[in-house]
Amino acid sequence: MSFAADVRNELARIIPDKECCRKAELHAIFVTNGQEFTMPNEEYLLLVKVENAATARKVFQLLKKTYYLQANVEIDNKKRFNKTRRYKVSAVLDTEQKKDLADFKVSLNAKNIINRAWVSKSCCRKAFLRGIFLNRGFISKPEGNYHLEIVLNNSKLASELIKFFSKFDLQARIVQRKQQIVIYIKESEQIVDFLRITGASKALLHFENIRILKSMRNTVNRQVNCETANLAKTVEAAVRQIELVEKLSMNEKLENLAAPLNEIAHLRVSYPDATLRELGEMLNPPLSKSGVAYHMRRLEKKANEIIEHEKK
Numbered sequence: 001m002s003f004a005a006d007v008r009n010e011l012a013r014i015i016p017d018k019e020c021c022r023k024a025e026l027h028a029i030f031v032t033n034g035q036e037f038t039m040p041n042e043e044y045l046l047l048v049k050v051e052n053a054a055t056a057r058k059v060f061q062l063l064k065k066t067y068y069l070q071a072n073v074e075i076d077n078k079k080r081f082n083k084t085r086r087y088k089v090s091a092v093l094d095t096e097q098k099k100d101l102a103d104f105k106v107s108l109n110a111k112n113i114i115n116r117a118w119v120s121k122s123c124c125r126k127a128f129l130r131g132i133f134l135n136r137g138f139i140s141k142p143e144g145n146y147h148l149e150i151v152l153n154n155s156k157l158a159s160e161l162i163k164f165f166s167k168f169d170l171q172a173r174i175v176q177r178k179q180q181i182v183i184y185i186k187e188s189e190q191i192v193d194f195l196r197i198t199g200a201s202k203a204l205l206h207f208e209n210i211r212i213l214k215s216m217r218n219t220v221n222r223q224v225n226c227e228t229a230n231l232a233k234t235v236e237a238a239v240r241q242i243e244l245v246e247k248l249s250m251n252e253k254l255e256n257l258a259a260p261l262n263e264i265a266h267l268r269v270s271y272p273d274a275t276l277r278e279l280g281e282m283l284n285p286p287l288s289k290s291g292v293a294y295h296m297r298r299l300e301k302k303a304n305e306i307i308e309h310e311k312k
């Protein structure tokens with residue numbers, strides 16, 4: 001099963017204890033798909049079409065626990081271009097239930113599609129976010145690129161949601177994809193926050209584990225690259241120094257060098273793999289790494305001078 005489906009299934013199992021939160025979550029699901037009230041045969045019918053089985057299960061549970069409704073869930077057979085199946089959740093309402101549920105009627109022409117009355121408390125805002133993701137959300141597995149998105153078909157709702165996200169310090173961005181409006185988050189920290197807010201603890205744990213593994217791998221790679229580069233520089237310098245010392249030695253100039261240059265020159269040739277620090281420790285009296293580096297520069301300069309002089 002995909003990571004997105006894992007997250008959805010985890011979120012579908014959360015049934016809030018508080019009635020206010022259950023209503024907020026229902027509002028989120030209704031708002032993202034719209035809902036119809038019809039009256040066939042003098043009866044009241046609530047009908048909501050949702051995007052996946054997990055959301056259908058959730059709507060069923062929320063209606064049952066909040067309004068004691070026994071809803072009916074079926075697969076919507078209407079063909080759609082993108083081929084994903086939708087689910088129809090319907091219930092026959094009595095007059096009282098219809099009055100209660102009338103508040104859920106979504107008006108796309110209203111000033112705000114998201115009814116602030118449902119999401120005024122922070123517990124309800126979390127539930128609302130969960131409902132939005134359940135019905136319309138997608139998340140990539142953390143092993144790849146970090147990505148979380150909400151696919152909508154209403155640009156006004158999209159911009160309201162962006163503002164809603166910002167209440168949680170979630171900076172979602174918006175993009176048009178064919179007929180749809182997509183709001184998305186790419187930053188792993190923000191995706192972690194999203195999972196935490198909506199209560200997907202199991203998914204959060206998995207996401208964090210993978211994230212830690214990935215960042216450790218990056219650190220190790222960086223360290224190896226850095227050590228390789230340093231090693232290459234050290235070897236290059238040692239080769240250059242040894243060549244100079246050998247030239248001096250051929251010209252019998254090596255013995256004329258004053259201490260500690262002569263000593264450093266001998267040690268360089270005897271221990272080609274040694275670092276400057278190690279060469280310094282072998283000297284008597286010992287020298288620091290920067291001390292050896294200083295004398296090494298003098299040695300190179302002197303050697304070059306002698307070699308230049310010999311050429312004339």
Ligand SMILES: [Zn+2]
Nearest residue numbers: 020021123124
């Ligand atoms: Zn609440």
